[in-house]
Amino acid sequence: xxxxxxxxxxxxxxxxxxxxxxxxxxxxxxxxxxxxxxxxxxxxxxxxxxxxxxxxxxxxxxxxxxxxxxxxxxxxxxxxxxxxxxxxxxxxxxxxxxxxxxxxxxxxxxxxxxxxxxxxxxxxxxxxxxxxxxxxxxxxxxxxxxxxxxxxxxxxxxxxxxxxxxxxxxxxxxxxxxxxxxxxxxxxxxxxxxxxxxxxxxxxxxxxxxxxxxxxxxxxxxxxxxxxx
Ligand SMILES: Nc1ncnc2c1ncn2[C@@H]1O[C@H](COP(=O)(O)OP(=O)(O)O)[C@@H](O)[C@H]1O
Ligand SMILES: [Mg+2]
Numbered sequence: 451x452x453x454x455x456x457x458x459x460x461x462x463x464x465x466x467x468x469x470x471x472x473x474x475x476x477x478x479x480x481x482x483x484x485x486x487x488x489x490x491x492x493x494x495x496x497x498x499x500x501x502x503x504x505x506x507x508x509x510x511x512x513x514x515x516x517x518x519x520x521x522x523x524x525x526x527x528x529x530x531x532x533x534x535x536x537x538x539x540x541x542x543x544x545x546x547x548x549x550x551x552x553x554x555x556x557x558x559x560x561x562x563x564x565x566x567x568x569x570x571x572x573x574x575x576x577x578x579x580x581x582x583x584x585x586x587x588x589x590x591x592x593x594x595x596x597x598x599x600x601x602x603x604x605x606x607x608x609x610x611x612x613x614x615x616x617x618x619x620x621x622x623x624x625x626x627x628x629x630x631x632x633x634x635x636x637x638x639x640x641x642x643x644x645x646x647x648x649x650x651x652x653x654x655x656x657x658x659x660x661x662x663x664x665x666x667x668x669x670x671x672x673x674x675x676x677x678x679x
Contacts, residue, residue: 458647459517461513464477465511466510483647490666499670501617517537541601553595560611566611577590601622605621623652
């Protein structure tokens, strides 16, 4: 049950059922700072459930999750949500940008919610938009940009607080392969530059190829995958 040495986030013996459906059945996971770990597996195998448990969004029925030396289950809901705001960033399949806000306002939003002034938040947001090569879209609304551009804006928003863990669930799932690759290159470069750990859920081998290590989830159980190099 001990966390592997040096790991930032780890889990062991995770079990989660939704009524009769067993989503996780003894899954284990670990990641250290600066590492990109791909969570692979077919649709319905439990990848998103694993991500939601690791991020403290969904409580597992049993098993342990340790982040930075603390067991998530011992924290209150308020402590877990504060942790998500301060230490975690999220990118989902569809950017889930706020349609009424401009792109720069979307990227600045997590900082604004943490109490940063508008001017400072938007300056930081623009810096991240430059790194994701979407700074020219700052005044546009999400409805006016392409899918690939919107995902790069979503990645900038996820990184603007400089999270220690970036959770990405099928971040390129709605993109064509060219745009998907661009998002992955920029996402992994940006995350590596801040030494963030990246939990990358995908069912696509060409997306997983951007990771340092792969684990495969099948029927709610995980195992390390040997990569043929
Ligand atoms: N909120 C939920 N309510 C009921 N069943 C769920 C819920 N979330 C996931 N499941 C079920 O749990 C299993 C694993 O789902 P999920 O973790 O989303 O898999 P994946 O992300 O690999 O496609 C599936 O059978 C799915 O239908
Ligand atoms: Mg999923």
